[in-house]
Amino acid sequence: MIINIEHSIIEEKSFLFIGCVFYGDPFHSAKEWTIENEIGKLWERYGNLISKNYRALKRNLVNLNIGYEIHIEPEEYIETKNYFVFVGTEIKDYNDVPLEMFIKVLPKIKYLFFTAKAMDLDVLPPEISQEQSALIFPRPPVLCPGCPHRATFYALNKSIPRRHRLVSTDIGCYTLGVAPPLSAGNVTICMGSSLGIGSGVAHSPGLKDPVVAIIGDSTFWHTGLPGLVNAVYNRSKLLLLVVDNSATAMTGFQPNPSSFTSHSQVETLAIEEAARGVGVEFVATIDAFNPKESIKVIKEAVKKEGVSVIVSKGECNIQFVRREGLPENKYYIEADRCVGCYACVNMIACPAIIWSDRTTTEEGKPIPTIDQSLCTRCGLCASVCPYGVIVTKIESETN
Numbered sequence: 001m002i003i004n005i006e007h008s009i010i011e012e013k014s015f016l017f018i019g020c021v022f023y024g025d026p027f028h029s030a031k032e033w034t035i036e037n038e039i040g041k042l043w044e045r046y047g048n049l050i051s052k053n054y055r056a057l058k059r060n061l062v063n064l065n066i067g068y069e070i071h072i073e074p075e076e077y078i079e080t081k082n083y084f085v086f087v088g089t090e091i092k093d094y095n096d097v098p099l100e101m102f103i104k105v106l107p108k109i110k111y112l113f114f115t116a117k118a119m120d121l122d123v124l125p126p127e128i129s130q131e132q133s134a135l136i137f138p139r140p141p142v143l144c145p146g147c148p149h150r151a152t153f154y155a156l157n158k159s160i161p162r163r164h165r166l167v168s169t170d171i172g173c174y175t176l177g178v179a180p181p182l183s184a185g186n187v188t189i190c191m192g193s194s195l196g197i198g199s200g201v202a203h204s205p206g207l208k209d210p211v212v213a214i215i216g217d218s219t220f221w222h223t224g225l226p227g228l229v230n231a232v233y234n235r236s237k238l239l240l241l242v243v244d245n246s247a248t249a250m251t252g253f254q255p256n257p258s259s260f261t262s263h264s265q266v267e268t269l270a271i272e273e274a275a276r277g278v279g280v281e282f283v284a285t286i287d288a289f290n291p292k293e294s295i296k297v298i299k300e301a302v303k304k305e306g307v308s309v310i311v312s313k314g315e316c317n318i319q320f321v322r323r324e325g326l327p328e329n330k331y332y333i334e335a336d337r338c339v340g341c342y343a344c345v346n347m348i349a350c351p352a353i354i355w356s357d358r359t360t361t362e363e364g365k366p367i368p369t370i371d372q373s374l375c376t377r378c379g380l381c382a383s384v385c386p387y388g389v390i391v392t393k394i395e396s397e398t399n
């Protein structure tokens, strides 16, 4: 490999580096700069460590695009031919340097720099062509198709306009509901914080808008109960919306006291009973997939003084489908009747609703369709379409 190396002398400067170090002959197994010998492996190790620790380091890096390879010959070099090689990048100070990386300080003297560009070394992955990058489209994090939380947030949005409420949410799948268009969450900090924040904010002088705390069933048992007790004790005017999907879905379906279980010897605990037990007077249960009824109950709950609790029940669709299989009823958009109002697209953002190649007859607007390979047949979109053009048919009749 022929490499064009440029060199330059720079003025006096002291350097602070982080990176990886090697002692020996880094060209032991091959004479060239290659991934096969120690020098190549050192660069590879450095690259991996930087990617792994990039978040912690980024404020501290001088210029990540410049990587240094420093050779330092100790006294015994003449005899042993072994020397130190340091591969790294410059940093501003010692803060946040991970233990796995070395720090090297070079004194303030003149340095001779040899510069080779990574492309000359043939070590960069092949460039992604424009054509290929056009195929990679942005994918914001979203709730799964058929997720019951989507249905609960739709009902919440229909009950209280977003600009007239404060929603403190918590840590779980439902945190994904903070993204538009559901936008169900103004603040999230850590597990159990929804109740603490909500309870505190509810005491803000002059606050007229309702405060809603959202928490999942698993998080409720884990860290929510103390916050609920505190909110009741402090007489906070707060609606606690427990989005109970009977699962600890985000971290891998570990059992929790109210999750779905097939162990007959285990009795599940009711969140409603726990809420009544600590003194909550208004406690209601809603079916996440019945938005009409949910809207009524949410509207009633936010008028109550003190803490009110609604448990929105809808099993995690992944857990349900794994156990029971897909329901028989498929959902379709009747393209001939769709008016292109986009309520199904803009209000629930189910990933199974995609664009078709058809347009409305009158205005020529694109018509959405349902991707049957993604749809888990929850039926929410059919409740949302104001024109009733999302219909259900038994699978066997459609094949």
Ligand code: SF4
Binding pocket: 333, 337, 338, 339, 340, 341, 342, 343, 344, 345, 368, 384, 385, 386, 387, 388, 389, 390
């Ligand atoms: S909500 Fe109904 S009418 Fe509106 S775009 Fe969707 S399918 Fe068509």
Ligand code: SF4
Binding pocket: 145, 146, 331, 350, 351, 352, 353, 370, 374, 375, 376, 377, 378, 379, 380, 381, 382
């Ligand atoms: S039924 Fe509608 S809302 Fe439910 S997963 Fe299918 S497309 Fe999405």
